[in-house]
Amino acid sequence: MSTPAAHLPGTGDARVATAPGETTPPSARAAARTRDRRAGTPASGPRESILSRTGAMLVMGVFTLYFLTPIWWLLVASTKSRGDLTGTNALWFADVQLGQNLAAVFDYQGGVLVKWLGNSIAYAGGGALLATLLAGMCGYAIAKYRFPGRELLFNVVLGGVLVPATALALPLFLIFSEINATNTFWSVFLPSIVSPFGVYLTRIFAAASVPDELLEAARLDGSGEVRTFFTVSVRLMFPALVTVFLFQFVAIWNNFFLPLIMLRDSELFPVTLGLYNWNSVVNQVPELRLYVLVGALVSIVPLILLFLLLQRFWRTGLGTGAIK
Amino acid sequence: MRTTTRAVSVALLAPLLLAACSDAGGGEEEAAAGGGAAESGACEPAGEPVTLTYTSWIPGIEDVVAIWNEANPDIQVEVQTGPNGNGGTYANFFNQLEAGNPPDLGQIEFDALPNFRVQDGLENLAVCEDVAAAGDQFIDWTWSQVGLGEEGAAYAIPQDTGPMAMFYRADLFEQAGIEIPTTWEEYAAAAEQVREAGGYITNFSTGDINQFAGFVWQADGSWFNNNGEAWEVSLTSDASMQVADYWQDLIDRDLVSSLPGWTTEWDNAYNTGQAWTWISAVWGANSIASGAPDTAGQWRVAPAPQWEGVDGGGNWGGSTTAVFKGTENLYEASQFALWLNTSEEALNALIEAANLYPATKEGIELPALSEGVEFYGGQEIYEVFREAGAKVSPDFVWGPTMTQVYNDVSDGFSAAVSGQGTLGEALEAGQESTIAALEAQSIPVAE
Numbered sequence: 187m188s189t190p191a192a193h194l195p196g197t198g199d200a201r202v203a204t205a206p207g208e209t210t211p212p213s214a215r216a217a218a219r220t221r222d223r224r225a226g227t228p229a230s231g232p233r234e235s236i237l238s239r240t241g242a243m244l245v246m247g248v249f250t251l252y253f254l255t256p257i258w259w260l261l262v263a264s265t266k267s268r269g270d271l272t273g274t275n276a277l278w279f280a281d282v283q284l285g286q287n288l289a290a291v292f293d294y295q296g297g298v299l300v301k302w303l304g305n306s307i308a309y310a311g312g313g314a315l316l317a318t319l320l321a322g323m324c325g326y327a328i329a330k331y332r333f334p335g336r337e338l339l340f341n342v343v344l345g346g347v348l349v350p351a352t353a354l355a356l357p358l359f360l361i362f363s364e365i366n367a368t369n370t371f372w373s374v375f376l377p378s379i380v381s382p383f384g385v386y387l388t389r390i391f392a393a394a395s396v397p398d399e400l401l402e403a404a405r406l407d408g409s410g411e412v413r414t415f416f417t418v419s420v421r422l423m424f425p426a427l428v429t430v431f432l433f434q435f436v437a438i439w440n441n442f443f444l445p446l447i448m449l450r451d452s453e454l455f456p457v458t459l460g461l462y463n464w465n466s467v468v469n470q471v472p473e474l475r476l477y478v479l480v481g482a483l484v485s486i487v488p489l490i491l492l493f494l495l496l497q498r499f500w501r502t503g504l505g506t507g508a509i510k
Numbered sequence: 511m512r513t514t515t516r517a518v519s520v521a522l523l524a525p526l527l528l529a530a531c532s533d534a535g536g537g538e539e540e541a542a543a544g545g546g547a548a549e550s551g552a553c554e555p556a557g558e559p560v561t562l563t564y565t566s567w568i569p570g571i572e573d574v575v576a577i578w579n580e581a582n583p584d585i586q587v588e589v590q591t592g593p594n595g596n597g598g599t600y601a602n603f604f605n606q607l608e609a610g611n612p613p614d615l616g617q618i619e620f621d622a623l624p625n626f627r628v629q630d631g632l633e634n635l636a637v638c639e640d641v642a643a644a645g646d647q648f649i650d651w652t653w654s655q656v657g658l659g660e661e662g663a664a665y666a667i668p669q670d671t672g673p674m675a676m677f678y679r680a681d682l683f684e685q686a687g688i689e690i691p692t693t694w695e696e697y698a699a700a701a702e703q704v705r706e707a708g709g710y711i712t713n714f715s716t717g718d719i720n721q722f723a724g725f726v727w728q729a730d731g732s733w734f735n736n737n738g739e740a741w742e743v744s745l746t747s748d749a750s751m752q753v754a755d756y757w758q759d760l761i762d763r764d765l766v767s768s769l770p771g772w773t774t775e776w777d778n779a780y781n782t783g784q785a786w787t788w789i790s791a792v793w794g795a796n797s798i799a800s801g802a803p804d805t806a807g808q809w810r811v812a813p814a815p816q817w818e819g820v821d822g823g824g825n826w827g828g829s830t831t832a833v834f835k836g837t838e839n840l841y842e843a844s845q846f847a848l849w850l851n852t853s854e855e856a857l858n859a860l861i862e863a864a865n866l867y868p869a870t871k872e873g874i875e876l877p878a879l880s881e882g883v884e885f886y887g888g889q890e891i892y893e894v895f896r897e898a899g900a901k902v903s904p905d906f907v908w909g910p911t912m913t914q915v916y917n918d919v920s921d922g923f924s925a926a927v928s929g930q931g932t933l934g935e936a937l938e939a940g941q942e943s944t945i946a947a948l949e950a951q952s953i954p955v956a957e
Contacts, residue, residue, distance in 0.1 A: 269803035272777040356605065363609035369590070446598050447605060450565060450590030450613070459593075463567065466593040469772075469793060470864045471569045472800025 257486070264483040268476050284480075290473075291480040299481055301453060302460040306439055307488060308371075309456055313378035314435035321381045321434075322427050325388025326419055330401065340389065346382030351437070355444045362448065373448040374456070378438045384430035391426035392419065428499045432492065439489060457485045553638035553841045559583070560839045562846060563613035564831075565590040567599060570863030574856055578849060585842045587615075595619050596913060603834070607631045612834035614843045618666060619829050620655050621720060621908040624736075626832065627658050627665055628910040628953060633833040636664040638844040647852055652869045654904035656830055659736040665832060667847040668869035670860070672791030672827035673899035674724050677798055679786045680810040680887070682709065690812050694756060697815040701765040704786050712787045713779055714757055715771030716923035719916040721790070721826050725753045727906045728824030729817050734909035740954035741909060745919070745941040746934075752817070754933035761927060768927040777801030789814050791826035792867045792895040799885045806884075811891040813898060823901030828869065867895065874899065911947045918943045 234242075255277075262279055263271060264287060270280040292299055328340050358377050362368045396419050404414040420427065445459045452460065461481045468475045564575065564587050572589050579586050590613055592599040600622055606612040607629070618626060626632050635641040636657075641664055645653050652668035683690060686707045691697040701711035715721065723733060731749025735742040744750065760766045767785065769776045779785040781802040788794060798809060814824060831847040833840060850856050857873045860866040868874055874896050882888035909915060922936020948955050 268800070272774055272781050272801060273804055276774070359605055360609050363606075363611050366611070368609075368611065446593070447602060450563075450592060450602075452591045462597070463591065463593045466597040467567060467569050467864075468800070469797055472796055474569070475800060 310438040321384025329392035566617040651904040666830035670866040674824035724824035724826040740956040
């Protein structure tokens with residue numbers, strides 16, 4: 187329930203379309219990805235044999251179907267009445283009453299779903315923004331400054347990529363318990379602003395896209411390091427930062443386990459946890475079965491919007507950044 | 511999703527269980543020596559305003575607690591919520607106990623109480639006079655289960671119950687001219703006729719092991735016993751095997767379907783008249799109304815079929831309100847728990863909010879539970895459940911590792927349904943794995 191949004195077509199098909207044999211840094215690979223995606227217009231790109239082209243399209247088609255079917259099902263199910271939900275074809279509309287369902291689900295328990303959506307946006311939006319800033323600064327510093335222990339620091343951060351967030355939830359709970367901070371906004375927000383993967387990505391990207399000469403020029407012109415970072419480097423690193431933001435946003439939005447362990451007050455729940463709670467008591471309150479579906483549909487809308495909005499930056503940005 | 515949650519909660523519990531091993535062993539010995547109550551706080555009023563925290567997943571519980579808060583300005587109760595017990599709240603309770611910050615009160619189902627007791631997570635409420643005196647108000651088996659086999663103990667206040675009866679499609683039975691079965695023998699005979707008429711008499715859900723436990727309970731069996739020093743495991747008792755063999759026979763003859771429970775196909779089977787009966791708990795009345803809306807008015811409720819020579823009742827589900835170890839306000843917590851589960855205003859509110867079926871003798875007589883229910887053609891269905899509930903034996907005991915038992919037996923049942931092994935063999939395997947699980951946690955097992 188919490189993951190379908192992570193499989194939006196934008197992320198799925200790109201991987202399939204990436205040409206084999208390219209193992210250059212992520213920036214270049216991402217650029218290649220963009221190029222491939224643009225290859226929809228026949229004029230651009232190297233010529234491919236019809237066979238490999240058809241093959242690729244076939245694989246892409248299968249994956250697209252695979253990722254879109256659940257979303258289609260969710261959309262269809264959300265328009266049905268409780269009776270039609272089990273009684274009619276699962277993949278086609280019956281009596282469409284989406285408006286009615288939406289009104290009911292937003293009204294349930296005094297409109298708590300709106301509260302949950304707001305919480306999710308606060309956790310994911312605020313957390314991803316801060317995480318991007320921190321990861322960007324850290325990655326930039328590791329890439330551009332020479333200091334003792336630099337590689338060690340980077341390797342430790344890299345090690346952090348290998349530790350799944352789920353494994354950290356319980357230790358985090360015990361730590362927050364020590365300072366009586368469980369069941370607060372911060373207990374979910376603070377752990378979310380750390381992104382080892384973001385550090386890794388921004389370091390690689392900063393090394394490739396921020397020329398040392400430019401930094402020296404800035405220094406000669408009397409710009410301080412912080413100012414240089416925010417005015418010059420951030421712009422050059424923008425595509426990487428957008429990527430980190432997007433990844434982190436989705437990761438926080440879908441992070442279900444940490445809130446499950448930390449939060450008890452339904453006023454603080456993100457939408458994933460709230461819907462899960464509803465789903466766990468459908469036996470007692472039958473109408474929740476439908477509300478969970480409609481709520482899930484509503485909950486993926488912000489993610490889809492975010493992808494559509496940021497996709498633009500992502501494409502042009504990565505393209506310009508990777509071409510030196 | 512369900513398996514994920516399970517896997518997660520198991521993974522989560524594992525380290526805690528290891529950590530708690532030594533405590534658990536110690537707690538057991540102390541309890542056996544009668545020292546268990548001495549270490550917990552006395553049941554004295556605080557003499558000043560207090561705020562309690564209460565974790566529950568009952569939908570609409572806030573409104574019920576608001577009634578109490580209104581009337582008791584000095585004992586304010588703050589509601590915390592979460593998913594249902596096995597969906598994550600139990601794991602949270604264990605984490606909180608480990609971290610030393612559990613809520614004052616929490617909702618715990620009957621089958622999970624021993625687990626919390628073994629890890630020494632519960633206060634004995636019987637040290638409070640009012641609680642000790644309230645024992646008579648509760649349906650016998652519920653009071654016996656919250657005592658967990660200890661003399662004069664009450665580790666929780668019973669909240670609701672799930673006595674079992676048979677939901678059946680009155681219209682289909684009448685059309686086919688089949689008598690409503692009253693014994694399991696008649697039920698099997700009716701199953702053949704139903705199959706000839708193109709349906710299945712019921713669906714055997716391999717995931718609902720607590721339903722199966724209810725069948726065993728009804729046959730006067732029990733899966734566990736605690737003799738004060740050690741746990742006896744009896745998944746393979748005569749009654750248990752009798753029930754397993756009975757259902758295995760129906761499965762072998764293709765007289766019952768075996769769709770996974772609580773899925774769309776399952777709902778659909780009931781909604782389209784493919785499944786004719788369901789032997790389920792009182793709360794199942796909502797499940798049918800929700801999953802099979804097209805069949806409104808066609809269902810009725812009859813007493814569950816009986817075994818020859820046993821006039822028993824089964825129970826599936828039911829919760830309690832427990833007070834966690836470490837609370838500073840045992841007295842206030844026990845007062846609230848008693849009010850919540852015995853007072854007429856609270857019970858009425860709980861029935862209205864979440865269709866709970868009370869655990870007190872007076873509660874099940876409330877007017878709200880005497881009315882006819884429209885979905886069941888206006889039948890006064892609670893009448894049937896009241897009678898069934900009165901027959902539920904107080905001798906059924908839950909073990910301290912029910913999550914593991916459910917998982918293991920369910921795996922075996924699923925295999926049996928797909929033709930590998932039998933339900934009986936699944937119980938035998940479950941018996942062994944349960945004993946191993948208990949021993950792994952240093953919980954003494956009687957040979």
